[in-house]
Amino acid sequence: MTDLASIRNFSIIAHIDHGKSTLADRLIQFTGGLSEREMSAQVLDNMDIERERGITIKAQTVRLKYRAKDGKDYELNLMDTPGHVDFAYEVSRSLAACEGALLVVDAAQGVEAQTLANVYQSIEHDHEIVPVINKIDLPAAEPEKVKHEIEEVIGLNASNAVLTSAKSGIGIEDVLEAVVTRIPPPKGDANAPLKAMLVDSWYDPYLGVVILVRVVEGTIRKGQQVKFMAGGTEHLIDRVGCFTPKIEQLSELTAGEIGFITAQIKEVAQARVGDTITTVKGGAAEALPGFKEVQPVVFCGLFPVDAADFEKLRESIGKLRLNDASFSFEMESSAALGFGFRCGFLGLLHLEIIQERLTREYDLDLITTAPSVVYRIQLRASRTDDAREIYLHNPADYPDPSRIEQIDEPWIKATIYTPDEYLGSILKLCQDRRGIQTGLTYVGGRAQVSYELPLNEVVFDFYDRLKSISRGYASFDYEQIGLREGDLVKMGILVNNEPVDALSMIVHRSVAETRGRHMCERLKDLIPRHLFKIPIQAAIGGKVVARETISAMRKDVTAKCYGGDITRKKKLLEKQKKGKARMREYGNVSIPQEAFIAALRMGEE
Structure with a gap:
């Protein structure tokens, strides 16, 4: 059993690309967690997509052994957390499992928006925060200016900030010493009833679901019968261990320690992040605070380009869901795109990652419909139905407008950091997206702008x-602030008077005409000409707000008439005219798949 005084649990918080994963690599190397031969860049990032983009998607943990300058041996548990706003709840649980944090700031770029969001979360958990200024060997590095910025923006004392360069290994020992001396040890009683927090979980094809836990009170051992308090399920623990970062099996984890357990669980959905684990017999009476269900925020349809790939897509989505319980899906069909799935995501980056993983790992060609958010609609009573409230995340299910009492849409509070020279254009962009400015302050040569924006306007291409x-240069971070009433309408696109459900969207009345005109112009360029005129219309209910017409291709029916009477030519042209009118009535417009992809990808100009 490890002495609590020699344990340190800490996380690394930073903006994307400020050197968080590289610093974790150096700490592992310095403490001998992996030999030189076993080392690779971003060793804690398992997915190719994490390495390529330089982002962390899943929280990872590693236990390091360190002999400090005072001659004592310490057990350091490092949590490498995601930096992106879409994974804010995972970050909050990872932070709740620690007593302190290393705040990594790039010496050349200074404090960014996501750094701020995660630091404030860390301060809420009452953490001891150690500022670390990274990349000090860059020619553009200004450590003194960054120290001043940390003090001014965040309000932390940065006079004793640790100066490092994770890439070249400068100051790594100073970071470890700061962790040992400045971050407090955990509290907890190893003999109390078991209370362990489920920090994260993922699916392993050999072990089943691997659960990352922080033991708050009590001891967790192999062979124990445990209960998940929020999930209400019971399981038998068959393996207890930690990552060094290799898997190391242990006999037990006691209060204050971080490690993993497996219990032959088949689905990640059963192991919900933030849940409390306790023993079935003599367990804790109350769960740990802070648990909440993760709700999808952005929805879109995923359809295979080749309809024959539908079963492959169903299988692939099922496998991805094994590893990511925050992503939801249900089947849907579209007249234009065939069979596919309506999927819910935590945010735009999450959507992009899932889409990219399906394309890469499962070799699928996908069409993604325009992303939409969840609307709350209050319906009036009708003769057949009572007044009720519904939640809508697919524009195709939009109810009859005459029954709608009110529509509420989600709003966000956005914080944007930008160099001064781009401020005007950014304010205009936010203004165009129906934003309400709530603050503007200056930090050095950069502006910090706060805006309240409708999420609907942000999911497109903001x-x-x-x-x-x-x-x-601008960095952007947001948090949800609830639902507000909006003047929203469903805009449908009609091609040759036939509605195309995959292109319909819910928009604010003030921008409906502009967006409809954009979409019609784009489709005019993308749909090939036919032998008859094709009208393309954007309509709200029965009212057409924009229209474009694709002119007909003309077949020269008079080519065989050379010389002779003009009436012969007129007769042939008249016959052609009647045929075209009949064709417009019964003819089908085939919209090529590429036209859909291009129209949906571009969202709006």
């Missing part, structure tokens, strides 16, 4: 537009 306006 992030891409922000990055292109600011040449990649």
Whole structure:
């Protein structure tokens, strides 16, 4: 049993690409967790997509043994948490499992939006925060300026910040010493009834679901019968251990320690992040605070480009779901796109990652419909139905407008950091997206803007537009602030008077006409010409708000008439005209798959 005084549990918090995973690599190497031969870059990032993009998607943990300068041996439990806003709940549980945090800030870029969001979460958990200024060997590094920024923006004393370069290994020992001396040891009674927090879980094809736990009170051993308090299920523990980062089996985990357990669980959905684990006999009476169900925020349809791939897509989504319980799906069919799935995601990055993993790992070509958010609709009573409240996440299920009392849409509070010269364009972008400015402050040469925005306007392409306006320098972070009433309407797209359900969307009345015109213009360029005129219309209910017409291809029916009477030519042209009118009535417009993909991908200009 390890002495509590020699345990340190800490996480690393930072903005994307500030060197968090590289610092974790150096700490593992310095303490001898892996030999030189076993080492690889971003050793805690398991997925190719994590390594390529330089982001952490799943929280990882590693136990390090360190002999400090005071001659004592310490057990350091390091949590490498995701930095992106979509995974904010996972981050909050990882932080709840620690007593302190290393705040990593890039010496050249300074404090960014996501750094702030995670630091405030860490402060809420009453953590001891150690500022670490990374990349000090870069030519553009300004450590003194960054120290001043940390003090000014976050309000932390940065005079004793640790200066490091994780890439070249400068100052790594100073970081470890700061962890040992400045982060407090955990509290807990090893003999009390068991209370362990489920920090994260993932699926392993050999072990089943592997559960990452932080033991708060009591001891967890192999062979114990345990109960998940929020899930209400019971399981028998068959393996207890920790990552060093290799798997190391242990006989028990006691209060204050972080490790993993397996219990022959087949689905990640049973092991919910934030749940409390206790023993079936003589267990804890109350669960640990802070558990909440993770709800999808953004929805979109995923359809295979080749209809024959539907079964393969169903299988692939099922396998991904084994590893990611925060992603939900249900089957849907579309007249234009065939069979597919309506999927729910935690945010736009989550959507992108799932889509990319399906394309890469399962070799699927997919069409993604325009992303939408969840709307709350209050319906009036009708002769056949009572007044009720429904939640809508597919524009195709939009109810009869005459029955709608009110529509509420989700809003977010966004924090944007930007260099001064791009501020004007960013304010205009937020204004165009129905934003309400709530704050503007300056930190050094950068502006911090706070806006309240409808999530509907952000899911389209807000992030891409922000990055292109600011040449990649602006950073963006958001949190949800609830639902508000909005003047929202369903805009349908009709091609040759036939509605195309895959292109319908819910928009604010003020931008419906502009967005409809964009979509019609784009489809005019994408749909090939037929032998008859094709009208493309954007309509709200029965009212058409935008229209484009694809002109007919003309077959030269008079080619065989050379010379002779003009009436012969007129007769042939008249016959062609009647045929075209009949064809427009009965003819089908075939919209090629590429046209759908291009129209949906571009979202809006």
